[in-house]
Amino acid sequence: MANNYLDISGVGITFPTDNGPFCALENVNLRIDEGQFIALIGHSGCGKSTLLNILAGLEQATSGGAILQGQVVDEPGPERAVVFQNHALMPWLTVYQNVELAVKQVFKGRKSKREMREWTEHNLQLVHMEHALDKLPGEISGGMKQRVGIARCLAMQPKVVLMDEPFGALDALTRAHLQDSLMEIHAELGNTVVMITHDVDEAVLLSDRIVMMTNGPAATIGEILEVELPRPRDRLALAENPDFNHVRQQVLKFLYAKQRNPALLEENAAPKETPASEPTPLRAVNDSEAA
């Protein structure tokens, strides 16, 4: 495995706003090895999406930058595919056509028509969507749409998969299925993945390292946790695994003791009966974020 495959150094970004410049990120440094699965976690508004967008080339850092295999990241490219929370499928194209479109973009002239068809079908099989090739996005569930979004991303054979809360809007059961599929796919393909999540269990279950961000403004990386649980990982077995629970506790401690979320505390203090001193239930955080 190559070291420093993806090198993020000194990344800062300041947005011009009506109230003057707003520094969202400051001095973010992270080195990611090839094939690593990184979970990015932090309170809402701390700058996770902004960092991911810089890696995607959708946003330009004001200082510092990212280098992927020696190439400066300064524009979007098919080697860095993004999966957003709300899939963003073309509503007038079928499941098959949505993935085919991406395949054509990347492989036109390099693969024959037949190869492109087989590749499109293969990627839809990876996410278990081969039964719905001719359905329109409006005819399938949110979880299925998200599967198609993942298939579309993987079909581009990206070096780096960037995911912004990909399962955040899904119910717990669908989310669990997709997490399992994602682990299988990652084991098979070995992509480098950076995934933003609000879900502590999801972060521990999936990742090799959990990168925890401080609250903004001028947010940066607060702590990094190594998750050394052996793979393949089984969610049921892990629930009773002391190492799993230790990492989980560490993340919770960071989020709810070291980096308290002022917005969240205010929300709880005002309209609800929950005293501010009570710990905030995690699910509630996820659900309110997803809504």
Ligand SMILES: Nc1ncnc2c1ncn2[C@@H]1O[C@H](COP(=O)(O)OP(=O)(O)O)[C@@H](O)[C@H]1O
């Ligand atoms: N284009 C922009 N202009 C001004 N402020 C922005 C812009 N994009 C993001 N921000 C601000 O930067 C901070 C980080 O946003 P974001 O990356 O979306 O947070 P997260 O994904 O962690 O919830 C927020 O305070 C947000 O309001």
Ligand SMILES: [Mg+2]
């Ligand atoms: Mg975000």
